Amino acid sequence: MPSRFEANYTDPAVALDPLIDEVFSELKSSFVEMPRGDGFIDYPTFERGYQELKRSTKAFTDVTKATVEAAVQTAPIAFIVFRAILGFTPPELAYLTTEMTGIAADQGAARSIDRNMRLQPLEPRPLGTTSNDQRIRAMIDAGVTILHAGASTEVPAVLHRLDKADTREGVKSIPPVADLGVPYPMVLYERFLGRPFASHRDSVSELVGEVVESAIRDVLTTAKVSFREAKRAERITGFDQAPDFIIPDEFNPVALIEAKLTEDDGTARDKVARVQRLRALRDQAGHKYDVIACIAGRGFKVRREDMRRLLQATDGKVFTLSTMHLLIDRTRIREYRTR
Numbered sequence: 001m002p003s004r005f006e007a008n009y010t011d012p013a014v015a016l017d018p019l020i021d022e023v024f025s026e027l028k029s030s031f032v033e034m035p036r037g038d039g040f041i042d043y044p045t046f047e048r049g050y051q052e053l054k055r056s057t058k059a060f061t062d063v064t065k066a067t068v069e070a071a072v073q074t075a076p077i078a079f080i081v082f083r084a085i086l087g088f089t090p091p092e093l094a095y096l097t098t099e100m101t102g103i104a105a106d107q108g109a110a111r112s113i114d115r116n117m118r119l120q121p122l123e124p125r126p127l128g129t130t131s132n133d134q135r136i137r138a139m140i141d142a143g144v145t146i147l148h149a150g151a152s153t154e155v156p157a158v159l160h161r162l163d164k165a166d167t168r169e170g171v172k173s174i175p176p177v178a179d180l181g182v183p184y185p186m187v188l189y190e191r192f193l194g195r196p197f198a199s200h201r202d203s204v205s206e207l208v209g210e211v212v213e214s215a216i217r218d219v220l221t222t223a224k225v226s227f228r229e230a231k232r233a234e235r236i237t238g239f240d241q242a243p244d245f246i247i248p249d250e251f252n253p254v255a256l257i258e259a260k261l262t263e264d265d266g267t268a269r270d271k272v273a274r275v276q277r278l279r280a281l282r283d284q285a286g287h288k289y290d291v292i293a294c295i296a297g298r299g300f301k302v303r304r305e306d307m308r309r310l311l312q313a314t315d316g317k318v319f320t321l322s323t324m325h326l327l328i329d330r331t332r333i334r335e336y337r338t339r
Contacts, residue, residue, distance in 0.1 A: 004316035005330045019316065025119035027319040029298040031263055035207040037337060039118035041077065048122060049077030060174040063147060068140045069127060077121035079136065080114070085174070086143055087161055087200065089115040096142050103138040110139070116202075141310045149170055164190060212259040212296050215255075215324045216245060223328050224338040238285075243278060248335050254332040256282075271295070272306045272313070279313040290331045292317045294324065297312040 004019040056071035057063045072079040083093055094110030097103065112130055125134045131134045150170030151160040162168065165186050201208070220227050222261040228243035236250050244258035256278055260271040279291045293314050300307065310318055319327050328334050
């Protein structure tokens with residue numbers, strides 16, 4: 001049985017089901033693993049920030065703007081720990097800060113501050129008079145105020161964000177949790193509400209989506225192949241939607257590549273439609289360049305008919321992360337290999 005790269009797609013009798021199974025066997029879910037990224041904080045680093053915040057606040061019995069600031073200046077990761085106690089994302093804390101203090105802390109600045117602290121989590125950071133230092137002070141001020149208030153709502157239909165084991169009654173809820181530890185069911189319950197690694201996954205969402213594109217770049221760069229990578233929403237003459245990669249360029253293409261990692265079958269279907277559109281444009285113009293799909297994620301495994309359409313639109317040139325090393329040899333890109 002020939003592989004999908006060798007099958008004759010002009011033959012009406014070509015057996016596509018084994019070829020679909022071939023691609024499906026290579027696809028796997030990507031949500032179990034994710035990139036660490038530059039700003040990933042391991043537990044020992046996080047724990048050091050926790051201990052610094054605990055020391056500075058006298059085991060959370062003296063939580064003030066000054067004591068939290070002192071911890072953050074000694075170990076910036078303490079700011080992340082403080083935000084984790086509150087249970088807010090950087091933009092959420094920034095919004096509340098602006099609302100409560102009148103000091104403008106937009107979402108972009110909040111994310112930038114958060115990232116810088118994660119990049120240098122244990123490097124002492126004195127707070128001076130810069131705009132970002134003022135924002136940090138304001139966010140600490142707002143956070144301390146919110147924390148002392150605790151879960152203040154009494155409306156049955158409303159769930160307060162501080163209605164958690166360690167903040168329900170404000171600051172006084174923290175010491176018992178810090179001293180005695182939280183019951184495991186409570187840890188699991190709060191983890192269920194927030195999803196494990198949710199914050200980190202959000203922070204590296206672009207890296208997760210870039211897995212396939214990065215693999216393509218690596219293959220092309222290693223072989224010294226010239227290529228044009230389209231920018232987001234870029235308009236390229238001759239295409240109603242620009243392909244992700246053009247080899248070598250749009251003026252004399254020998255290959256177009258659409259790349260996608262998705263865990264969602266609806267998104268996968270949209271990508272299949274884009275590949276079909278590229279094939280239709282090629283045939284209408286009488287060109288001979290290859291139309292190629294590079295895919296990953298369980299979203300492409302849901303509908304067999306979608307994979308059938310993808311194989312037919314690309315003449316079998318469907319590459320997964322496990323077959324990406326064949327990208328050049330199995331396509332016209334080999335004509336531009338210089339190494």
